Amino acid sequence: MPPLTLADLERVQRPLAEARPFPGVAYVDPALFEIERREILDRSWRCVGLAADVAAPGAWLRTPLAEETLVVVRGEDLALRALYDACRHRGAPVFEGESGRASAFTCGYHGWVYDSRGALREAPFAPPAVARERARCGLREARVEVFAGLVFASVDPHAPPLAEAMGEVPPWLLRAALPTARVAHRARWLVAANWKLVVENFQESPRFTRVHPLREARTPSERARSWLGASGAGAWLGGIMPLRDADETVSLTGRRDGRPPLAAAEDARLVHDAMLFPLLLTSLQPDYLLLYRLEPRGPEQTLVRHELLVHPAVASAPRDVLDFWARVHDEDRAICEQQQRVMRGGGHASIGYASCEDGVHAFDVRVARALSPALRAEASGGAP
Numbered sequence: 001m002p003p004l005t006l007a008d009l010e011r012v013q014r015p016l017a018e019a020r021p022f023p024g025v026a027y028v029d030p031a032l033f034e035i036e037r038r039e040i041l042d043r044s045w046r047c048v049g050l051a052a053d054v055a056a057p058g059a060w061l062r063t064p065l066a067e068e069t070l071v072v073v074r075g076e077d078l079a080l081r082a083l084y085d086a087c088r089h090r091g092a093p094v095f096e097g098e099s100g101r102a103s104a105f106t107c108g109y110h111g112w113v114y115d116s117r118g119a120l121r122e123a124p125f126a127p128p129a130v131a132r133e134r135a136r137c138g139l140r141e142a143r144v145e146v147f148a149g150l151v152f153a154s155v156d157p158h159a160p161p162l163a164e165a166m167g168e169v170p171p172w173l174l175r176a177a178l179p180t181a182r183v184a185h186r187a188r189w190l191v192a193a194n195w196k197l198v199v200e201n202f203q204e205s206p207r208f209t210r211v212h213p214l215r216e217a218r219t220p221s222e223r224a225r226s227w228l229g230a231s232g233a234g235a236w237l238g239g240i241m242p243l244r245d246a247d248e249t250v251s252l253t254g255r256r257d258g259r260p261p262l263a264a265a266e267d268a269r270l271v272h273d274a275m276l277f278p279l280l281l282t283s284l285q286p287d288y289l290l291l292y293r294l295e296p297r298g299p300e301q302t303l304v305r306h307e308l309l310v311h312p313a314v315a316s317a318p319r320d321v322l323d324f325w326a327r328v329h330d331e332d333r334a335i336c337e338q339q340q341r342v343m344r345g346g347g348h349a350s351i352g353y354a355s356c357e358d359g360v361h362a363f364d365v366r367v368a369r370a371l372s373p374a375l376r377a378e379a380s381g382g383a384p
């Protein structure tokens with residue numbers, strides 16, 4: 001299969017009516033995936049969890065990010081930090097597991113001890129440098145910020161501040177009661193498909209009639225419209241879908257059963273999807289929020305970490321909501337994996353985007369734009 005070319009990227013970036021989607025190689029090529037990691041995935045702020053999960057002093061969660069492993073930890077001083085999980089002695093990991101709560105953390109190799117701020121407290125077998133400058137021997141810090149109850153981290157010291165990187169935020173997310181929402185359900189699953197296929201699938205609704213009959217019944221796709229922000233060039237891309245007139249929410253029954261809203265009153269009859277480029281997918285329903293945090297594991301495999309957030313007064317995840325989305329998630333996974341198999345075959349040559357696929361196109365344009373400097377440099381034999 002020939003590699004992705006600058007001409008392919010140029011065709012993606014044409015105006016919607018003349019643009020051509022990526023050829024199949026863009027979804028399978030390990031070399032291109034490495035470029036994506038370098039130019040897009042590892043450079044971006046990544047949503048790594050929920051602030052509510054690290055609210056208490058000493059609470060921590062561990063997450064892979066780029067080639068690193070970070071631990072987001074709430075210090076005894078209540079500050080939130082993202083620490084590299086790499087002991088300052090000889091680099092062994094200090095944390096075990098995915099999350100927990102403790103006031104001190106002991107490296108399992110030679111027993112150096114760090115506190116919840118990452119400061120070095122005890123150091124058996126310490127080199128002389130520790131005695132000279134112990135204050136500089138704590139776990140190294142990456143960047144961390146919180147937006148709407150979501151924790152974002154970055155290992156790129158040159159990345160702009162999170163607010164600047166996000167740009168225009170979809171107004172429905174700003175209006176919703178997200179900072180006080182609580183997690184009612186978590187799940188994770190692997191999709192045997194490239195991360196771009198997973199996002200592209202999220203970015204459109206024409207599939208509802210055939211792939212998601214349950215969704216089509218609640219939010220008819222013919223009434224959906226895209227939200228591309230005022231500039232049309234920001235990091236957030238979204239879609240707005242009115243509920244069917246008789247429904248109160250998206251679930252098997254369509255009923256809220258008295259559950260308090262999470263969305264603002266003006267959004268009570270709408271479903272709002274929004275993607276934060278490149279890997280965070282959100283779907284705000286009247287009474288709950290769906291989060292999908294993507295972790296590309298390779299060119300043809302994507303881990304999806306999923307949370308369902310509800311109003312704090314809701315005791316448990318509604319069964320009819322969980323069952324509804326379990327079916328939709330299976331349907332999405334199946335169609336993405338089928339597409340991936342076609343991409344691998346090399347016979348795919350898409351001829352264009354439909355006008356209702358403007359959200360897919362907008363996402364592809366961001367990818368193409370981010371890849372262009374690296375491919376141009378490769379073509380000229382230099383560094384980007």
Ligand code: FES
Pocket residue numbers: 087088089090091092107108109110111112
């Ligand atoms: S590597 Fe951690 S104490 Fe030696």
